[in-house]
Amino acid sequence: MNTNIYNQSGGVPSGLPDIDSLQDFANQLFKALPNGAPKEFSLNPTEHPRAKAFAGNLLDGFSQGNVPHDTHLAQSGIAPLASPTISSSPISGLGISPSVLSYGKELDINFGILENPLANHPNSTSEYSSFGGQVPSSVAGSGASPSYLNHGDNFNIDSPDTSFPDSNLKKGTNGGINNEFHLPLLFEHLNLNEILKSISGNHLGSHEPKPTYTHLYQDRVGDAKPTYYFLNERFPDTSTELKKSATGSTFDANLIKKDFPILAERVNGKPLIWLDNAATTQKPKQVIDRISYFYEHENSNIHRAAHELAARATDAYEAARQKVQHFLNAGSINEIIFVRGATEAINLVAQSWGEQNLVAGDEIIVSNLEHHANIVPWKRLADRKGLKLRVIPVDDDGQILLDEYSKLLNPRTKLVSFTQVSNALGTITPAKQIVEMAHAAGAKALVDGAQSVSHMRVDVRDLNADFFVFSGHKVFGPTGIGVLYGKEDILNATEPWQGGGNMIQDVTFEHIKYHNAPNRFEAGTGNIADAVGLGAAIDYVTRIGMDVIGQYEHYLLEYATHLLKQVPGLRLIGTAANKARVLSFTLQGYTNDQVGQALNQEGIAVRTGHHCAQPILRRMGLETTVRPSLAFYNTCSDVDTLVSVLHRLKSGHRN
Template structure:
């Protein structure tokens, strides 16, 4: 293995990465996992090891088809020749990406790069890799179906032999010699101070990212710096601090505009979060234009925040809500969606990614279909914006909403995109200072957007924090984040499917990193409490998405959800803890 020839690389790559999904099956018996005491604290230095740690090449594929989500353009990076609108990442200059979630894993071909999981003992050597000692067949049709949807055309290293892992290392060295740069997940974890703590004596494994993400030091520092140096109200004073605060606030608006691909900063309105953003649209545009008998179309996968506000305005205006059904995997039934639309359809509200099941909706295609009927489309990006590149102009959305705390920013801040052509038609949300041009007791004239929708003193410091969070994501490269998280999703799906009796809730072919599950004879809140004793933070309950869970035949689930600072070692801890919980008396 001292010298790697092109023929050898071709042969190894073909075998390792292009096998059909059932070429290597999982062990028939569950592989014992180490007790938590043998797992190194996450985020802490690990002992040296002799093989790469879950390194895998991520290659560029073609552009998604018309039913897929379009790729946005985070920083100003020119498109790659022959690659459509695929961006290159600032962290990986010149390397194009095809975001995971569009037909599964990015297809192979083109220039590779590597994303390295940290060196934790659970993956420290070939012998310690689950499934490294053999292969077997006999998987049920259901498990094979899930494997086919999550692992199309590739071997993830599960079931790999020690020889294959050494060959994978040789490939990594060869690609590294060609100039590819790894993304160091240990370094990423070091950016998040909260991850250094222990809970009940165990290293914290934060697997509750769909509820909220943790904050990097750069975001914490940006907020502290504002309060220590620039704190002032904005727009209405001539002194230096007011100018600095105004600049910081409006700079954050520009960052949001660039991040989601809006055409103008006027289209970005700061709010407290996704919930307030949807209420803004429902109780301004909806209340103004909905008439008795009009229809609001929502999917069965919506968060309560995209159901309740529309119910309130529908009741007030005499409108009706129609619901797009989903299949047993938790995927939108597109034929049924098209049947629901009609001349009375005025508003279509869609989550881009389900918070309860992880399903990624084909919102680009769904938006284009809705436009044929003259409907306005609102997209809830709370669960997508940290995982999928977004370009609102390419999506064709009229409204797009997201929360800062879902993308490593502070709580209490979010943004609404309102297409500029609608600004004159959408009435003000609240009245007060900042949103006015002139006030008399007889009449008030309003400012132009976005000030028109931002009454009173805004959440200036947290807007600055949101801007810092978007800077952080841009430094890592959202396509790189998406690729790593998809790797974790594949690995986590595989590990949970090995646990006898565990039922995954939501098995869509296109998913973000959500792994909702239930166990027979175990209440979800009980599972959540036991996992907390292991230092593992997950969400248990209905996740403010009761209709979607009831469609799947359950009232509650346990919901581990993944982010950039999570590791395969943490997933191993989760799986091992679930096995122990199974053995507890009911």
């Protein structure tokens, strides 16, 4: 086979290998793999001993040098791997990367085998090797869903559930299933701190992250800690360049992107840039595979049977509850209640604790920043019971006015319910101080953490909130699952919201005795599989580190803010000094709908509308905004593309 690696004059490499030839060679290699190759990998290797044995034999074979390689590649400018005798081409048919093979038995089989996205990374080091996820058993297909194909040009700002048309998908240009091997991309390393210092002249050293690499959860098999990308301290950092990083840690969002299958989607022929993270976050394949594994191996109702699958499902469900407990630093597993999302959690508190404890004349305080989900349940309760709803005002930057808040507190105040991060503006509220002031007035406090849990570390015991709520789909988990945290003594003293199975100790026609929390608030069959998926999402972000995620998003937000301010006619809405990931704006000369459609044509997904936060937008003199919102898989390149479209819109507009 002609690989075209050498130049015409001799054996010295003249540049990169011929990619097509290498791909053909790799596909021939995969077709020649032994028939014993397993078709799937289990989260629990004891259930698939054949797979475990095959993986072990394969690793042993590679460790003995039975891998195609070319030592001349070292002279071609291609970054070497940890082991110089192993090819930089991943064995993609099995998801095994050369770096994994070089570490041999250190492989964490409980989380499967991943290809190494850093194989061709110019700054790659063994410290940042990737094998923290699972191997998908098949390629799902083109990614074109029937809903995309059926939608016409029917976007309506009054009906945000509709979709923009995608002519690329309509024409079916994505083709069908493609199982062919492809070489990994060369990703550039982003040092946002250096970028920001160069564009603003500000020294950001005071914001240096202090990531904690302690893993909260042990693997189900053995005591080995899971390994994850760049956070494995066992691997030495041999890169002088990375050691000089001003941020004190390294983070490459391009590596993270490879864990999110949907981010390889194309929209209108352009790579998808997902900037609608405040509405919902995308799901890593570790979460997708964990949910699939549940349905394939564990599916059963929980708590109610003696058979094996019931035990597996119960273990998985309660393990997820324990992961949430650690994630929030709750004092007890009994303080974690699974619900459909933050909205249901707030309604549960309103319809149970509120209905039971509030009487006519009592007052509830909310802020002007709130999502409708933290306004409507309290307004309905107030109307029904003769309560008074009072509102904490904000300034022109969208910041809570604490002095005005203190004036609202009085002996009639029974509950203060507020957001930790505004979904419309991104404002981070002084949550701990607001809770302390509520308690000083004798009131309970509920914190809406739907927008905070994916951006910052949350400690409910330090926060001292009586209730805390969040949705799984905001933190890279499934939709339809969320959490209500409540202090155990308060929950056990509160009457249930709904009645049914699983929440009772004893039932007669004369008397009902309820379980204590959490079961008393989980009537009927819950969303078991997605609770397990939420646990997998928590594992995922925990292994990266919430401090690392928050720091990266902070730098990216500053980078985006700086560039957006340079777009003529663009007005940023929400300019609080302390804010997270949200960039609401309007663009002079264009409706928000027009901006959203123009961005969509370039594959950029943003939210347009009132964001279910009409009071705060009206406080800013608006009904709607365009709202890009960031996550840790977004990059400076994503921001650059967004800003370039906005500049093009302004340059082409005729007043």
